[in-house]
Amino acid sequence: MSEILAVEARHLTVRFGDFAAVKDVSFTVRPGEIFGFLGANGAGKTTTIRVLCGLLAPTEGVVRVGGIGFENGAEPIKRKVGYMSQKFTLYDDLTVEENFDFTSSLRKLDPAIAARRRQELLDFISFSRPLDTFVRDLPGGLRQQVSLAAALLHDPEIVFLDEPTAGVSPAARALFWALIRKLAASGKTIFVTTHYMDEAEYCGRIALMRSGELIALDSPEGLKRSTFPAPLYELSPRSEGARIRIPELKRDPAIASLEAYGIRFHVAPRSEPEWERALPELRGDFEIRRIQPSLEDVFIRLVEGGNR
Amino acid sequence: MKLSRALAISRKEVRHILRDPFTLLLALVLPVLTTIIFGYAIEFNMRNIPTAVHDGDRTLSSRTLLESFGSSRYYLLEPATGTPEAVQALSADRARAAIIIEPGFEARLRSGRGAKAQLIIDGSDNSAAGAILGYLAGVQSIAAARLLDPAPPPSAIALEPRFLFNPELNSRWFIVPGLTVVVIAILSILLTSLTVAREWENGSMELLLSTPVEPVEIIVGKLLPYTVMGLAGMFLIYLGARVVFSVPFAGSHLAYLLASALFLAACLGQGLLISVLLRKQQLSMQFAMLSGLLPSILLSGFIFPIEHMPLFFRILTSILPPRWFILASRQIHLQGAGIADIAQPLLMLSLIAAALVGLASRKFKRDLEP
Amino acid sequence: METPGGIGITLRELRKRLGTNDALQGLSLEFSEGKMHGLIGPEGAGKTTLLRTLLGLLRADSGEILYRDGGAPAPLAKLRSDIAYMPQQQSLYPDLSIGEHLEFFKTLYGIADDEFTRQRQELLSITRLAPFVDRPAGQLSGGMYKKLGLMCALLRSPRAMLLDEPTNGVDPISRREFWELLHELSSRKILIIVATAYMDEAERCAEVHLIEEGRRVAEGEPQALLAAAGARGFDELFLKNNAKEARP
Numbered sequence: 006m007s008e009i010l011a012v013e014a015r016h017l018t019v020r021f022g023d024f025a026a027v028k029d030v031s032f033t034v035r036p037g038e039i040f041g042f043l044g045a046n047g048a049g050k051t052t053t054i055r056v057l058c059g060l061l062a063p064t065e066g067v068v069r070v071g072g073i074g075f076e077n078g079a080e081p082i083k084r085k086v087g088y089m090s091q092k093f094t095l096y097d098d099l100t101v102e103e104n105f106d107f108t109s110s111l112r113k114l115d116p117a118i119a120a121r122r123r124q125e126l127l128d129f130i131s132f133s134r135p136l137d138t139f140v141r142d143l144p145g146g147l148r149q150q151v152s153l154a155a156a157l158l159h160d161p162e163i164v165f166l167d168e169p170t171a172g173v174s175p176a177a178r179a180l181f182w183a184l185i186r187k188l189a190a191s192g193k194t195i196f197v198t199t200h201y202m203d204e205a206e207y208c209g210r211i212a213l214m215r216s217g218e219l220i221a222l223d224s225p226e227g228l229k230r231s232t233f234p235a236p237l238y239e240l241s242p243r244s245e246g247a248r249i250r251i252p253e254l255k256r257d258p259a260i261a262s263l264e265a266y267g268i269r270f271h272v273a274p275r276s277e278p279e280w281e282r283a284l285p286e287l288r289g290d291f292e293i294r295r296i297q298p299s300l301e302d303v304f305i306r307l308v309e310g311g312n313r
Numbered sequence: 314m315k316l317s318r319a320l321a322i323s324r325k326e327v328r329h330i331l332r333d334p335f336t337l338l339l340a341l342v343l344p345v346l347t348t349i350i351f352g353y354a355i356e357f358n359m360r361n362i363p364t365a366v367h368d369g370d371r372t373l374s375s376r377t378l379l380e381s382f383g384s385s386r387y388y389l390l391e392p393a394t395g396t397p398e399a400v401q402a403l404s405a406d407r408a409r410a411a412i413i414i415e416p417g418f419e420a421r422l423r424s425g426r427g428a429k430a431q432l433i434i435d436g437s438d439n440s441a442a443g444a445i446l447g448y449l450a451g452v453q454s455i456a457a458a459r460l461l462d463p464a465p466p467p468s469a470i471a472l473e474p475r476f477l478f479n480p481e482l483n484s485r486w487f488i489v490p491g492l493t494v495v496v497i498a499i500l501s502i503l504l505t506s507l508t509v510a511r512e513w514e515n516g517s518m519e520l521l522l523s524t525p526v527e528p529v530e531i532i533v534g535k536l537l538p539y540t541v542m543g544l545a546g547m548f549l550i551y552l553g554a555r556v557v558f559s560v561p562f563a564g565s566h567l568a569y570l571l572a573s574a575l576f577l578a579a580c581l582g583q584g585l586l587i588s589v590l591l592r593k594q595q596l597s598m599q600f601a602m603l604s605g606l607l608p609s610i611l612l613s614g615f616i617f618p619i620e621h622m623p624l625f626f627r628i629l630t631s632i633l634p635p636r637w638f639i640l641a642s643r644q645i646h647l648q649g650a651g652i653a654d655i656a657q658p659l660l661m662l663s664l665i666a667a668a669l670v671g672l673a674s675r676k677f678k679r680d681l682e683p
Numbered sequence: 684m685e686t687p688g689g690i691g692i693t694l695r696e697l698r699k700r701l702g703t704n705d706a707l708q709g710l711s712l713e714f715s716e717g718k719m720h721g722l723i724g725p726e727g728a729g730k731t732t733l734l735r736t737l738l739g740l741l742r743a744d745s746g747e748i749l750y751r752d753g754g755a756p757a758p759l760a761k762l763r764s765d766i767a768y769m770p771q772q773q774s775l776y777p778d779l780s781i782g783e784h785l786e787f788f789k790t791l792y793g794i795a796d797d798e799f800t801r802q803r804q805e806l807l808s809i810t811r812l813a814p815f816v817d818r819p820a821g822q823l824s825g826g827m828y829k830k831l832g833l834m835c836a837l838l839r840s841p842r843a844m845l846l847d848e849p850t851n852g853v854d855p856i857s858r859r860e861f862w863e864l865l866h867e868l869s870s871r872k873i874l875i876i877v878a879t880a881y882m883d884e885a886e887r888c889a890e891v892h893l894i895e896e897g898r899r900v901a902e903g904e905p906q907a908l909l910a911a912a913g914a915r916g917f918d919e920l921f922l923k924n925n926a927k928e929a930r931p
Contacts (some may be wrong), residue, residue, distance in 0.1 A: 026718040047824035091852065097758040145726035174725030174880055175921045188823070200854050203918070267886030267916070268905060304855050320792030326778065332778045516774040520835070523738050523768040524791045683701065683738045 007074040011036045011163050011194035012057060017066035019052050022296035026052040029066070036162070039185065039195045041208030041232040045308055048214040050198045054165050057196070059083045071162050087161035091168040092132060094152035095140045102136040103153055105158065112159040119158065126154035143292055146177025153184065164188065165261070166197040170204065182207050215308050225300055232306050233273060233298040238293040240270040247290035259283045271302055322526070322534025326508065340504060344546040345553045346498045351492050353557050361389040365402035365411040372419035374460055378430060381456035382412060386443050393416050400433065409435045422460060443509060489554040490642040492614035493547065494635050498580050498609040499602065501543045506583030506601035508535050513592040518682060528677035532670065536581050542579040563649030572641040572655060575662035579634035580605070582669030609635035637661045686884040689716035690752055690843040690874045692737060697746035697828060699732055705731035708897035709746070716751070717872035719865070723879060723917065730878035731771055734845045737876070738768055764792065767789030767841035769832045771878075772849045779822025780833055781812055784820065785838060793838040798836075806834045809864060826857025833864065843874040850881060862887055882917035891917075
């Protein structure tokens with residue numbers, strides 16, 4: 006049985022003049038999947054999302070969303086997708102209720118259905134404030150949740166979230182991701198971009214973009230395994246003096262890569278025997294433990310590795 | 314205040330202006346276009362006004378009076394059979410005015426009791442009524458001269474009314490200098506009203522305020538480029554007026570430049586004040602349109618003569634820049650005034666400009682307090 | 684004082700009400716000379732209000748702010764041109780290029796030509812923005828935009844820097860580059876106060892101040908704070924704190 010793919014991009018290319026923002030990108034997203042779309046600023050993420058939402062026509066290639074292509078214009082696609090971006094979400098000077106009313110009238114929803122959906126969604130995000138609260142009076146985290154609810158009002162099959170949690174506190178981010186997982190469990194397809202690598206861990210699969218090209222596509226675990234076949238170690242300096250040794254260590258032949266993480270450092274050894282030899286001496290200055298690579302390690306290795 | 318910092322603001326502002334074709338279009342093309350369109354569209358001149366006439370006296374004197382009207386080119390006389398018929402012609406729109414001379418006109422004239430004739434004007438068209446009345450003064454004085462002085466033969470008196478300063482009574486000559494005021498007032502107030510508000514909306518004000526730059530430097534820096542642009546706009550209108558409408562320019566160009574610069578400064582100050590107070594582009598724009606348009610059209614003497622306004626409005630107009638600039642502009646264009654002749658308007662414009670710019674600097678907030 | 688010659692700031696019982704919102708509710712903090720201080724807290728905690736108040740962009744309703752220069756009290760007015768600020772919200776001109784921004788701020792700060800030429804070159808090379816010098820700010824990527832903001836702030840070699848969530852919306856690589864720049868600055872022993880919502884960034888500061896609802900929750904060296912809370916990272920610490928508060 007072949008199920009309908011939620012998102013399908015085949016040899017997608019988008020050019021602005023002679024600048025190619027997206028170059029020959031192909032991927033598919035299954036219904037109910039949380040699909041993470043990562044990359045540096047300017048890697049072509051937003052352009053791709055705009056194409057998938059029907060806001061921009063591809064220069065080359067084929068895009069199908071919810072099984073529908075562009076043959077009949079963008080309108081049928083727009084009905085299937087919900088879109089929420091960090092930049093424009095809600096009108097600050099309207100109340101929560103007015104924002105919902107506006108969205109539902111834009112989508113030409115039946116008022117009775119819209120009212121029922123609104124209540125369901127407000128319950129879904131556990132919204133407990135009065136509906137006549139002005140959006141500008143909501144804390145940032147709550148605003149994101151309301152704006153997610155507004156994007157879901159027309160019951161889209163696929164939800165595109167473009168950096169939905171930028172600038173939101175860790176607690177609010179955790180809450181937001183709990184909602185996203187609940188949505189995916191209920192069968193919605195989630196297509197999300199983020200700069201928080203800890204969030205990317207929640208994704209079923211991750212596509213990594215660099216300069217308009219797709220450079221990796223796998224589950225978080227798969228990405229970590231393929232990027233770091235050898236183990237990774239975390240070095241915590243025991244003193245300020247130990248910190249001074251870092252530039253010297255970066256040149257050490259036993260070390261393939263060394264990157265700063267907060268106050269600690271992540272080290273990928275070049276080979277296990279060489280590393281074993283260097284270890285006893287390093288233990289004097291650093292507390293060393295073996296760690297699982299994080300997606301941030303992966304991101305930096307893959308994206309930056311290509312730049313060098 | 315450091316000039317270098319003000320100039321840095323100016324340079325930045327010039328870049329904004331040059332990169333926004335809309336601003337340039339608004340500032341340079343629109344004034345000329347508006348002046349030409351309005352100059353052709355507003356036509357206060359009237360010739361051959363259909364005038365119903367009932368001469369109940371039928372004497373030499375009454376005929377002389379009517380002849381004065383008839384030969385003036387402005388009135389086209391249509392005899393009516395009686396007073397009611399003359400009035401009827403008015404209400405049926407066959408005539409715009411009616412002249413009625415009661416029996417006994419000559420007898421009263423002769424006896425020195427003061428002869429009266431009635432002129433009825435269709436008041437439903439304000440500007441036409443104004444024009445008809447305007448011509449009347451000329452006709453009346455000529456008729457009076459002919460009727461009261463028995464000595465010279467009628468042919469010795471020229472029938473053409475002489476209007477001082479605008480002998481052809483060409484309304485475009487009157488209108489174009491007035492239009493300059495309206496167009497420049499709206500434009501300069503509008504453009505400047507956006508500049509400070511834009512910094513607030515853009516978020517750049519927060520950064521600006523954290524630098525050593527002082528409010529007065531921001532204000533002066535923002536005024537400079539718009540003054541230059543405004544003067545350029547005025548020059549274009551001046552060219553248009555001279556070339557397209559052949560508006561005479563009898564007075565001193567230096568005086569005109571001075572008055573223009575002062576008027577512009579006052580308008581820019583007004584725009585800045587709006588921007589500083591409101592901090593929102595859209596709000597500023599609406600307020601600028603309102604406060605730029607209304608006074609310059611209604612309270613400037615452009616359309617409605619100030620002398621005919623109630624006292625309150627006469628006082629009000631004296632603190633509005635358009636009134637003074639229109640006065641100066643007409644005196645320079647048509648009466649050949651020099652700087653000394655327009656000392657009062659110049660003084661008033663300087664005072665108003667200084668007050669507005671000063672107020673804008675004072676009200677300029679140095680912090681982000683709501 | 685550990686590093687005389689630098690700028691230091693002490694806050695006592697700072698209160699500030701904005702509309703109906705008590706942004707700062709008796710906040711007392713110590714920003715010592717030459718250190719990098721992290722302000723962390725959820726949105727609405729009062730971080731932005733605090734930074735704006737420190738810069739004199741907002742006036743506190745009560746409490747006091749004591750500025751020091753080289754250990755001696757100094758009024759803000761005298762320090763103003765030594766303190767650089769990078770606001771959270773976009774504050775550059777979208778139609779002006781990188782080069783034009785630098786030139787504009789050069790004149791505002793009154794930087795001499797030769798110093799400017801040197802600074803400009805150095806900043807463009809360490810931010811790797813030199814190839815984009817003619818690109819308008821409106822067309823820069825998020826990371827580049829933030830770096831341009833930082834460049835404008837650094838142009839005058841400030842002695843103190845206040846940064847409000849400087850890496851918000853910036854990808855991990857640009858974020859690392861940005862922090863490398865900050866550490867480079869910090870090594871010059873200038874006072875840096877940085878508000879952030881990224882917990883791994885908090886760890887990079889010499890001292891962190893946890894703020895919630897306009898009050899100080901905790902402060903100290905990052906490792907000491909983590910050790911005391913038994914958390915491995917600030918994410919964890921924060922979530923623990925929040926979980927505690929969420930319970931009635």
